[in-house]
Amino acid sequence: MTPVVDAPVLLRVEGPVATVVLNDPPLNLLGARAKADLTRVFEDIAGRTEVRVVVLRGAGSRAFSAGADIREFPERIRTGSARNVSRSGQRMTAAIRGCGRPVIASIDGVAFGAGLEVAVAADFRLASHRAQFAFPEVTRGVFPGNGGSQLLTRLIGPSRAKRLMMFGAPIDSGEAFRIGLVDQVVPDGRLDETVERWARELAERPAVAVGCVRDLVDRGGATSLEEGLAMEAELFARVFATDDVREGVAAFFERRPPSFGHR
DSSP states (O other): OOOOTTSSEEEEEETTEEEEEEOSTTTTOBOHHHHHHHHHHHHHHHTOTTOOEEEEEESSSSEEEOOBOGGGHHHHHHHTOHHHHHHHHHHHHHHHHTSSSOEEEEEOSEEETHHHHHHHHSSEEEEETTOEEEOGGGGGTOOOOSSHHHHHHHHHOHHHHHHHHHHOOOEEHHHHHHTTSOSEEEOTTOHHHHHHHHHHHHHHSOHHHHHHHHHHHHTGGGSOHHHHHHHHHHHHHHHTTSHHHHHHHHHHHTTSOOOOOOO
8 A cells, every 4th residue: 555645544564564644633533534544554454464563653742543523423413324434433443453463552642532442442552641541422422433332341341431431531641551541651752662662572473373362362352261262272273383383492492582484
């Protein structure tokens, strides 16, 4: 995919790391076009065998994304299209979760509403100290409809999810870390280098094993314990047939760092 500078979503691939940028500064609003583009970008990434990690960020420092474009709401009310809008948004977050690669959301500034739904769809969330988080939809009479109500509940638990969505008040990065909404908070100005380090280290891990862990947590965790254990055994057998396992074991006995071929 060739980047278009004025596109609402940009994709840049450098080696094994793809960077996806929400490109409508200063607020990086997620209107219909941006959501459709974000869906297409992650579907494109799913077919790129060279990509092993994805970084998702917003353009500028004011916002990861301030959420949906509320200027589109009157049309939804007039046409009664809210169900289709929700399904379209759910396809967007499903494309992020279904891209087959670990996704790191790099959050600087605000992540509100639909923007936070996008971040919650990622595997990891790293935030600057100044970042803020909110699901303010209830103050407009609605609630998160892009998959966020379900993804948030599974991430931080029902009581905390209800508090964020029912009150709609923003929380700071420290509180977001305390409740498990973000994985790490870094000093302002240090976010890019921290995310780059996470991406680099993940890209160096054996891709098949990393993908299996992602599937076991995301898909296995949504099944019964018995089904999850069966899935674990199946993937355990699959990963032991890879070249990377042979390389990892050989490196251990030869007392050297492994050099994984990701197959």
